[in-house]
Amino acid sequence: MAEISNMNIQKLTIVQQAIASCCGAIITSLFVTPFDVIKTRLQAQNNPFPKGKCFGYSSGHTDHVYVCENGDSKAWYKKPGHFKGTLDAFVKIIRIEGVKSLWSGLVPTLIMVVPTTAIYFTCYDQLSEALKTRPGKYDEHIPVIAGSLSRFGSVTVVSPLELIRTQMQCRRLSYKQLYQHISTKVAVDGWFSLWAGWTSTILRDVPFSGAASGSIAAVTTQPFDVVKTHRQTQLWNSETLKIPQRDGKSTWAVMRKIVARNGITGLFAGITPRLFKVAPACAIMISTYEYGKSFFSHLNEKKNQHP
Template identity: 70%
Template sequence: MAEMSNGNFSKTTSIQQAIASCCGAIITSLFVTPLDVVKTRLQAQSNPFPKGKCFVYSNGLMDHICVCESEDIKGWYRKNGHFKGTLDAFVKIIKIEGIKSLWSGLPPTLIIALPTTVIYFTCYDQLSEALKSRLGKDNDHIPIVAGSLSRFGSVTVVSPLELIRTRMQYQKLSYKQLHMCISSKVATDGWLSLWRGWSSTVLRDVPFSAMYWYNYECFKKMMCKNLGAHEPTFFIAFTSGAASGSIAAVITLPFDVVKTHRQTELWESETLKIPQSASTWEVMRKIIAKNGIAGLLAGIVPRLFKVAPACAIMISTYEYGKSFFFHLNEKSNQHP
């Protein structure tokens, strides 16, 4: 695999980077979605979700709010079968419901995940190259700055789309009804209401991206040196992605817990009239008061099982895609 982080980067176009990130997003979704479907089914089996309540469903690329027994979900998380564990759940779901059930919720995920991933990865590479020309290619701050800014931009752009998608899942609406619903919400609460929950997402995703890219570049350089590789291989990119993703996931977990509370609270407040919390910090204080510091670390194991493979698959596929286009461009230049 050619190392895109150095001089080779300039030989891949932004369109080629976008295609590589799209391929990475699709492959990541195909691999990781079944893991989260099984996890959600096991959770629903041990602690059934009551009708009208919400839970967060995530497949490694996107988080989704699912309202229990809504029309679009059709109770996929309540299907028949008692599962003894993860492997048993995989076997029984395939046997009883068919293999397609393992990819429940994949289409709406890709509709939002693809533009998010394209913006995020393409911006990261473009910003990295711009900063390298000014600060030097070995500057340690480049991954932190580029990772933070690219994630901030992608979260801000896509946040209203996620709110709209969740609204459509919560209540089956035609596009005309959806437009009227959004228009009335904007008229009542202003345009900023379309970015509700944005602050919690930024507090989780921007630090995650800064740590992820910094550690990824460090691990990649270290492994290349230790293995005597002039260029990072698929294995190096995969391992570096998994390790850096795991570290970032653990450190940012408290903000992920807060984001989950705020997202589910948003929809429950509309149906059950629960007052919304004023801020991210207030939600954090409530969680600590109720469950102690341990409450901010809830779900650490499933988060690691989701994030580590998702990061590994995404970055290694993306790097491989860029490598493919780099060699393709090189051949084209040699044979005009």
């Protein structure tokens, strides 16, 4: 991510930095959630239902059980989600599930971005200032070091919320169903199962906190994003929910499995909607954050002038 300006940062309190960053995160989330939903659906559709398996489907009002025959024309129910691309997914989701489905998982997203953004941007600014006071001429490395450490901490804290968001974006679940889903998995595999996909999330997000541009980082880290979605959906589906997964596969093992099944292109599923969201998301987030810091800076100056 581009280096955040530290203009007047010494005049801001940690609370003011957190408020500025959270406002930017909320506005950004409202804009980019549809791209996240489409990206997750494109990645998750690489894992079709096995032939003859039963599965549940919630319409939002009632629950149904169907038999799936690989989603062919003889199926009782054709799984919504076989998309040819970003535009096709966008149109089909709206037509089949309604426009509100494009904001699936918005609530956990908003809950997640508040601590994520507050931790990241506040730690970034504080670490940058602390590193600048150290002796030595390493100023060019400060953004990378501060950004990487801040991202590492924020990803670790909110990883369970990331898992919940992925579940809600992948399939339509009521909050009761989601609670039962998670409770069952935690009872089988323990609390650490809530951090499924943590390694791939770290590998995906840390490059955005370094010197790489958003688009380059998005392409480079896309395979880790696919692995993250795979681990957070496949290891939590109805067939494995009650089966202990204590020796979960490594990131690289999952990656090899995806390549064997879907080819190298399988590692870049959902790259188009992710690229579409990177530039505007960064622009909205940084501009809102900088505006918030400027607002509080001027506010503090006025208070100092008129004690």
